[in-house]
Amino acid sequence: MTEAENKRSLASSRQTQAMDPCLAQAGVSVGFDQRLAPQDLAGSIAHARMLGATGLVSPEESRLMVEGLTRLAEETREGTFPWDPALEDVHMNLEKALTDRIGPAGAKLHTARSRNDQVALDERLYLRDVIGQVTKDLWDLRASLTAKAEAVGEAPMPGYTHLQRAQPILLAHHLLAYYQMLKRDAGRLRDLAARLTEMPLGSGALAGTGLPIRADWVAEELGFPELAANSLDAVASRDLLIEFLAFGAILMTHLSRFAEDLVLWCSTEFGLAELPDSLTTSSSMMPQKKNPDGAELIRGKAGRAIGNLVTLLTVVKGLPMSYNRDLQEDKEPLFDTVDTLALALPLATRLVEGLEFRLERLRLLADDPYTAATDLADHLVRRGEPFRVAHRQVGALVAHCWAKKIGLRDVEPEVLVSFCPKAEPQVLQGLTLEALLVARDKTPGGVAPRLVAERTRQAKAELAAEKERGRL
Ligand code: ARG
Numbered sequence: 001m002t003e004a005e006n007k008r009s010l011a012s013s014r015q016t017q018a019m020d021p022c023l024a025q026a027g028v029s030v031g032f033d034q035r036l037a038p039q040d041l042a043g044s045i046a047h048a049r050m051l052g053a054t055g056l057v058s059p060e061e062s063r064l065m066v067e068g069l070t071r072l073a074e075e076t077r078e079g080t081f082p083w084d085p086a087l088e089d090v091h092m093n094l095e096k097a098l099t100d101r102i103g104p105a106g107a108k109l110h111t112a113r114s115r116n117d118q119v120a121l122d123e124r125l126y127l128r129d130v131i132g133q134v135t136k137d138l139w140d141l142r143a144s145l146t147a148k149a150e151a152v153g154e155a156p157m158p159g160y161t162h163l164q165r166a167q168p169i170l171l172a173h174h175l176l177a178y179y180q181m182l183k184r185d186a187g188r189l190r191d192l193a194a195r196l197t198e199m200p201l202g203s204g205a206l207a208g209t210g211l212p213i214r215a216d217w218v219a220e221e222l223g224f225p226e227l228a229a230n231s232l233d234a235v236a237s238r239d240l241l242i243e244f245l246a247f248g249a250i251l252m253t254h255l256s257r258f259a260e261d262l263v264l265w266c267s268t269e270f271g272l273a274e275l276p277d278s279l280t281t282s283s284s285m286m287p288q289k290k291n292p293d294g295a296e297l298i299r300g301k302a303g304r305a306i307g308n309l310v311t312l313l314t315v316v317k318g319l320p321m322s323y324n325r326d327l328q329e330d331k332e333p334l335f336d337t338v339d340t341l342a343l344a345l346p347l348a349t350r351l352v353e354g355l356e357f358r359l360e361r362l363r364l365l366a367d368d369p370y371t372a373a374t375d376l377a378d379h380l381v382r383r384g385e386p387f388r389v390a391h392r393q394v395g396a397l398v399a400h401c402w403a404k405k406i407g408l409r410d411v412e413p414e415v416l417v418s419f420c421p422k423a424e425p426q427v428l429q430g431l432t433l434e435a436l437l438v439a440r441d442k443t444p445g446g447v448a449p450r451l452v453a454e455r456t457r458q459a460k461a462e463l464a465a466e467k468e469r470g471r472l
Helices: 003-011 021-027 030-054 059-078 090-108 115-152 171-195 215-222 231-236 239-265 293-317 325-354 359-366 373-382 387-404 413-419 433-439 449-468
Strands: 156-161 164-170
Touching: 030 059, 030 090, 030 115, 030 215, 030 325, 059 090, 090 115, 115 171, 115 231, 115 239, 115 325, 115 449, 156 171, 156 359, 164 171, 164 359, 164 433, 171 239, 171 449, 239 293, 239 325, 293 325, 373 387, 373 433, 387 413, 433 449
Parallel strands: none
Antiparallel strands: 156 164
16 A cells, blocks of 8 residues: 555545544644543554454454554654654544554554544543542542641631631541541542443444454453443543543642642741742742642642533533534543543542641630630520520620620630520630530541541541552
8 A cells, every 4th residue: 555545545436525623623633632542553453363263364464563653652652653743633642653664554453443433442442541649649648638737737817707717626637537438438439440441342333243353352451341232322422521520620729729728828927837949939020928829729730620621511411412522622621630630639639748837826826715605505505595596685785795895815704694594604624625626526537636636537447448459
């Protein structure tokens, strides 16, 4: 086959005119889908072996193909492969290179295969490959949060709702809240991995094939437990990618909230924590600045991850069955989320590791003059006051204190009883910061130091078990 024939046979058979350059330019994907080369070649190698084993090609042709594809795998790995945009995508580039190198046998590789089922397979293999790395990066971040929680021990901090000081909590409890979110994120990724069972090759362009292939052999070689149950679904669906992007969007949203906490904590106004110089930047104009750019970048990059999810949902939502070329637009959002996670997760881990808390100040702010208000109301409830009545009485007492510029604990017993007739006169003296914290022990997720220590141990055990089960 001549060079020109080879290119033409790969490109189009029906067209009698050269492709309009505008269409050619819009259709080129090799600039980004070359990232699928390892998966594309692994799929082709399994396919070529199957073609030989079934007799669809001769054993010699199959051997030549596998050898040629293996060489291409090396070249693409080393970065020496000459990608050609004129050949549109990763699939045609590799197939043409194979035919160039091994001759006519190369032209048999695409037997019983379409790029539609080929790309569906490549993407499943790719997802399987990246899930391992993301799971590991996510594990590291969860481990850094539990290590930090352990390191800060029983240090109290003010807890917020509406960004208003609400009740005292433990700093470890705040950190472990993120551990819980990230644990669910890891679970979402595991769910997705468990759903990546169907091998789509053999679905052809959309309807399967009449050639006597053995897709089950390909599935076995590539480690898929089953074959696609519906060929239209196999080439047309992208919900597994969408699921990954949804996972990425949710995870980045969690990291973004954590980043926002860091930005606030490290501000002069809050002054709750500090980052090491190595994790901050200066200003090009103001030499005194120490900016938490790492946290801000994570917060900013969450936008991309959310955008990538919306992009793919939007691409897919209006497509008639089955394959449509719109689906080629699935790759850039996928790769972008993979790249974003590869940057954001290790960066977040470094930020957690580097955080230095100002524990004295955290304690001071946690010991707010009014945070005992809820506990005072609870005390009245224990003594028979309906909660709404207790709430009103304590609210009036706080207003009184506020006007007098005194804290709750400075209220004289007679004044207390005048606002809250059912109150034990000495109750306020007992409502110390420690007492407030220790009291929150009636639900397993409460902030009592005993429970937080238990949750920390549990988180560490979960991480160890995951490591043990080889999920990393
Ligand atoms: N590059 C294409 C994609 O990613 C491969 C499939 C092309 N199929 C087709 N019928 N034009 O979707």
